[in-house]
Amino acid sequence: EAGVAQSPRYKIIEKRQSVAFWCNPISGHATLYWYQQILGQGPKLLIQFQNNGVVDDSQLPKDRFSAERLKGVDSTLKIQPAKLEDSAVYLCASSLDNSLNEQFFGPGTRLTVL
Amino acid sequence: GQQLNQSPQSMFIQEGEDVSMNCTSSSIFNTWLWYKQDPGEGPVLLIALYKAGELTSNGRLTAQFGITRKDSFLNISASIPSDVGIYFCAGHDNYGQNFVFGPGTRLSVLP
Numbered sequence: 001e002a003g004v005a006q007s008p009r010y011k012i013i014e015k016r017q018s019v020a021f022w023c024n025p026i027s028g029h030a031t032l033y034w035y036q037q038i039l040g041q042g043p044k045l046l047i048q049f050q051n052n053g054v055v056d057d058s059q060l061p062k063d064r065f066s067a068e069r070l071k072g073v074d075s076t077l078k079i080q081p082a083k084l085e086d087s088a089v090y091l092c093a094s095s096l097d098n099s100l101n102e103q104f105f106g107p108g109t110r111l112t113v114l
Numbered sequence: 115g116q117q118l119n120q121s122p123q124s125m126f127i128q129e130g131e132d133v134s135m136n137c138t139s140s141s142i143f144n145t146w147l148w149y150k151q152d153p154g155e156g157p158v159l160l161i162a163l164y165k166a167g168e169l170t171s172n173g174r175l176t177a178q179f180g181i182t183r184k185d186s187f188l189n190i191s192a193s194i195p196s197d198v199g200i201y202f203c204a205g206h207d208n209y210g211q212n213f214v215f216g217p218g219t220r221l222s223v224l225p
Binding site: 040041042043045091101105106107108 | 204
């Protein structure tokens with residue numbers, strides 16, 4: 001069974017530029033999550049989708065971050081414009097149902113903002 | 115928001131030694147999860163705990179859900195080089211509203 005796929009694996013941009021990350025969850029997984037993991041910290045949940053609807057986006061900085069999962073499968077996370085403090089690994093995870101306890105993580109995208 | 119503390123922050127042990135690490139919260143948690151993260155990878159779930167006092171094993175790993183519901187422990191017996199990595203606790207608070215990760219314990223195993 002293929003795992004959660006993410007691309008790109010690495011991205012370097014300058015502050016005020018825009019960037020987008022892509023995630024393809026495990027086939028059949030209804031729930032998709034985006035996390036931000038700053039160096040030396042644990043992952044922080046940004047947004048949770050159930051199919052194509054948002055379940056929880058309380059920790060998403062909505063002034064600059066946006067995410068969508070239009071067809072209930074793939075998802076994109078966008079940052080516009082990026083700030084230096086956005087440098088982090090962005091992890092995508094998926095689960096069969098709405099169970100945070102059974103989620104599988106992708107390898108992440110490492111973003112560096114200069 | 116909810117915060118979890120993990121100790122120790124990092125540890126160096128000799129191969130073959132047993133390891134113990136813990137995770138604490140200032141509030142009650144309903145679920146405790148333990149993950150391991152290797153460099154360049156996402157976290158992988160090791161053990162999930164759902165009841166106060168629960169003791170669960172997964173091979174050489176054993177984890178316990180504290181009776182107070184404010185802490186959890188992870189033990190690794192007879193450590194091997196591939197145990198190297200960062201171990202995170204995570205959990206749901208009592209209302210199931212917040213899902214948070216701890217800051218991690220970095221484990222190094224010396225041959």
